[in-house]
Amino acid sequence: MDRLKKGANRVMFFSDNTLVINEFEEIVKKRNPKNEFIRIDNILNITDHLNDSSYSKPDIIIMDIQLENIIVFNIVNRIKNSIFKYIPLLLIKKESDENTILQFYYSYVNCFIMKPDESGKIFEILKSIDEFWLEVVNLPQIHTN
DSSP: OOOEEESOSEEEEEESOHHHHHHHHHHHHHHOTTOEEEEEOSTHHHHHHHHOTTSOOOSEEEEEOOSOHHHHHHHHHHHHTSTTTTSOEEEEEOOOOHHHHHHHHHTTOSEEEEOOSSHHHHHHHHHHHHHIIIIIOEEEOOOOO
């Protein structure tokens, strides 16, 4: 059995902005209509979804999240201290404090992306994420279903 695969085809995406969710889903589906896009609009549903065996597990988790850092750290720790710790976790956040960014990396966030102030720039970032993480990167196959 192969233990690696090229690119992600099950993407879990959380954002508190429906427009951003819709745009990223369109980007992902345009590249490959067979990609599975898991929309999360309530942050608490991320870990619920990961623990629900009736769903396919994601290849990548992307969080565009603007909640307080303590809440985000809690969610990151719940993901990274579970059997899903090998799923790449990308965090998009408006945060300029270097120590906080380093703490996210120490908590095993795989990629921290500074959310731009201009709303249009986020779509450029989402396209870059799609091109790199869904096409280029080799990811571990860890799915049980």
